[in-house]
Amino acid sequence: MGTAEPQVASTQAQAPTIDGFQLVIDALKLNGIDTIYGLPGIPITDLTRRAQADGLRVLSFRHEQNAGYAASIAGFLTQKPGICLTVSAPGFLNGLNSLAHATVNCFPMILISGSSEREIVDLQQGDYEEMDQLAIARPVAKAAFRVLHAEDIGVGIARAIRAAVSGRPGGVYLDLPAKLFAQSIEAEAGAKSLIRVVDPAPRQIPAPDAVKRALDLLKAAKKPLIILGKGAAYAQADADIRALVEKTGIPYLPMSMAKGLLPDTHELCASAARSFVLPGADVVMLIGARLNWLLSHGKGKTWGGKGHKDWGGQKFIQVDISPQEADSNVRIDAPLVGDIGSCVSALLAGMGPGWAKPPADWLDAVHGKKTANVARMAETLAKNPSPMNFHSALNVVRDIVKANPEAMFVNEGANALDFTRSIVDMYKPRKRIDVGTWGIMGVGMGYCIAAAVESGQEVIAIEGDSAFGFSGMEVETICRYNLPVCIVIMNNNGVYKGTDVNPRGGDVAPTVFVKDARYEKLMEAFGGVGVYAKTPAELRKAMEEAIRSRRPTLINAVIDETAGTESGRITSLNPTAKKK
Numbered sequence: 001m002g003t004a005e006p007q008v009a010s011t012q013a014q015a016p017t018i019d020g021f022q023l024v025i026d027a028l029k030l031n032g033i034d035t036i037y038g039l040p041g042i043p044i045t046d047l048t049r050r051a052q053a054d055g056l057r058v059l060s061f062r063h064e065q066n067a068g069y070a071a072s073i074a075g076f077l078t079q080k081p082g083i084c085l086t087v088s089a090p091g092f093l094n095g096l097n098s099l100a101h102a103t104v105n106c107f108p109m110i111l112i113s114g115s116s117e118r119e120i121v122d123l124q125q126g127d128y129e130e131m132d133q134l135a136i137a138r139p140v141a142k143a144a145f146r147v148l149h150a151e152d153i154g155v156g157i158a159r160a161i162r163a164a165v166s167g168r169p170g171g172v173y174l175d176l177p178a179k180l181f182a183q184s185i186e187a188e189a190g191a192k193s194l195i196r197v198v199d200p201a202p203r204q205i206p207a208p209d210a211v212k213r214a215l216d217l218l219k220a221a222k223k224p225l226i227i228l229g230k231g232a233a234y235a236q237a238d239a240d241i242r243a244l245v246e247k248t249g250i251p252y253l254p255m256s257m258a259k260g261l262l263p264d265t266h267e268l269c270a271s272a273a274r275s276f277v278l279p280g281a282d283v284v285m286l287i288g289a290r291l292n293w294l295l296s297h298g299k300g301k302t303w304g305g306k307g308h309k310d311w312g313g314q315k316f317i318q319v320d321i322s323p324q325e326a327d328s329n330v331r332i333d334a335p336l337v338g339d340i341g342s343c344v345s346a347l348l349a350g351m352g353p354g355w356a357k358p359p360a361d362w363l364d365a366v367h368g369k370k371t372a373n374v375a376r377m378a379e380t381l382a383k384n385p386s387p388m389n390f391h392s393a394l395n396v397v398r399d400i401v402k403a404n405p406e407a408m409f410v411n412e413g414a415n416a417l418d419f420t421r422s423i424v425d426m427y428k429p430r431k432r433i434d435v436g437t438w439g440i441m442g443v444g445m446g447y448c449i450a451a452a453v454e455s456g457q458e459v460i461a462i463e464g465d466s467a468f469g470f471s472g473m474e475v476e477t478i479c480r481y482n483l484p485v486c487i488v489i490m491n492n493n494g495v496y497k498g499t500d501v502n503p504r505g506g507d508v509a510p511t512v513f514v515k516d517a518r519y520e521k522l523m524e525a526f527g528g529v530g531v532y533a534k535t536p537a538e539l540r541k542a543m544e545e546a547i548r549s550r551r552p553t554l555i556n557a558v559i560d561e562t563a564g565t566e567s568g569r570i571t572s573l574n575p576t577a578k579k580k
């Protein structure tokens with residue numbers, strides 16, 4: 001043994017090191033990720049503390065599902081992956097719902113979960129919170145990765161980011177076992193191992209022949225229609241999308257979360273003539289919208305088909321980043337694959353000067369239908385029944401949103417969702433965030449928190465009383481971070497409505513809640529403002545004050561308990577309701 005050896009060893013011992021916790025934080029920061037939505041606990045508590053100490057914003061929730069929904073919608077709003085951080089097994093499972101939600105809705109999100117020791121998990125020896133999380137996450141994630149060595153953290157996070165935001169965005173799972181966080185490597189090697197992802201969501205330019213095919217079809221159309229989906233909202237190509245609609249002069253239908261991409265009051269907006277334009281159109285251009293159940297799969301009576309499985313004869317153009325989306329339900333005559341920004345600008349460039357607007361008889365017919373329906377709705381909205389119903393309450397919300405077009409708008413429920421979607425106009429892109437592709441309940445408070453954090457704007461949430469219950473405890477989180485959130489609970493004493501009766505007596509019916517529940521006191525319990533509102537005037541005053549003060553506010557809007565229908569507008573999906 002030479003004398004030099006102990007010297008080398010001591011030099012190594014003195015070389016600065018970096019641990020797994022720090023590498024994760026540095027890798028996120030290096031990639032411009034500045035916010036974590038999560039819930040601390042073993043083994044990630046120190047990760048949340050150190051991330052906060054290092055300047056990341058760490059928002060701590062009361063339940064992982066809500067943190068996950070927050071992360072998913074942050075991804076939608078920012079085009080950066082929303083980060084949800086959970087503990088192992090049960091925390092991970094609670095976060096899994098939102099991971100699936102992100103994947104299904106095409107929102108970029110990364111669920112990072114701590115996990116137990118691989119050696120013990122794989123031999124099923126009964127570790128603390130033992131679970132093979134990677135295997136469980138994989139089927140509901142766009143991609144799933146696990147990092148076992150500190151020097152791979154940089155690669156793991158880079159791959160997770162790319163998978164989440166490139167192509168069709170989605171939910172990504174990143175498994176970080178407890179042991180990884182404590183691993184230390186030389187700081188210099190650690191720094192070198194990190195990757196700043198270059199061009200994480202590369203533009204995907206559509207092929208010129210596909211652009212021409214789409215334009216030829218559009219040009220020949222007598223009754224064209226454009227459908228804008230939340231993919232179009234996500235793409236942040238707002239000016240080009242507006243130019244495309246206006247230059248072609250084609251009526252358009254915004255899907256729920258595409259409302260406001262152009263103002264709902266735009267003369268070409270056909271929302272109020274939906275049941276006329278879908279069966280009536282001859283060529284339909286889908287932009288970032290899928291022909292799933294929300295569009296009756298492109299066939300059946302909604303589309304002018306005779307029976308359930310019949311196609312109405314429309315030709316379809318589909319602009320989408322996923323090459324596999326076309327033909328998923330009906331034939332797509334002109335698939336246009338690429339990112340929406342690139343596709344729409346290629347369409348605009350290809351149109352050239354002298355593009356003829358659609359035939360006047362189509363435009364007039366759409367306009368006529370729309371005007372009649374709007375007038376009918378205005379009559380209903382002007383009524384002031386006692387007790388207040390959905391319409392008279394939403395008439396107030398409609399005015400408040402019109403006066404505050406920059407406010408973020410969260411919406412969930414059954415009837416509270418359907419009525420709100422059709423009554424409350426949106427004026428700006430990416431303001432309306434709601435139940436999405438699955439039509440789920442539970443996104444409410446998570447969405448409110450992320451919307452406030454990511455936008456800095458006031459948030460208005462219109463919640464069914466049932467929907468609110470899924471995430472209601474997060475009012476504490478809203479108060480803790482003093483977020484400008486105004487929650488309006490459409491309280492009709494139950495699921496769908498509050499009038500069901502148990503024919504045998506005893507317990508109340510499964511759809512019925514405590515009568516005249518005082519939800520507003522939940523907000524007061526944490527220092528926010530609670531308001532009990534029985535009239536549109538009281539509701540208006542409370543909402544105006546909430547927007548003005550930016551204080552966390554919960555308005556218990558008492559609605560006629562007989563208002564509302566079974567399953568809202570999707571009664572047809574409910575076998576029991578169908579028989580009734």
Ligand code: ADP
Pocket residue numbers: 104105106168169228229230231232234235255256257258287288289290291292294319320321322325338339340341436437
């Ligand atoms: P909606 O429910 O509003 O109809 P969907 O979620 O069904 O919307 O459809 C969104 C579509 O948008 C998905 O097929 C997705 O692949 C696509 N998409 C998402 N982001 C982009 C993008 N940047 N460019 C092109 N297509 C996109």
Ligand code: MG
Pocket residue numbers: 464465466490491492493494495496497
């Ligand atoms: Mg209800």
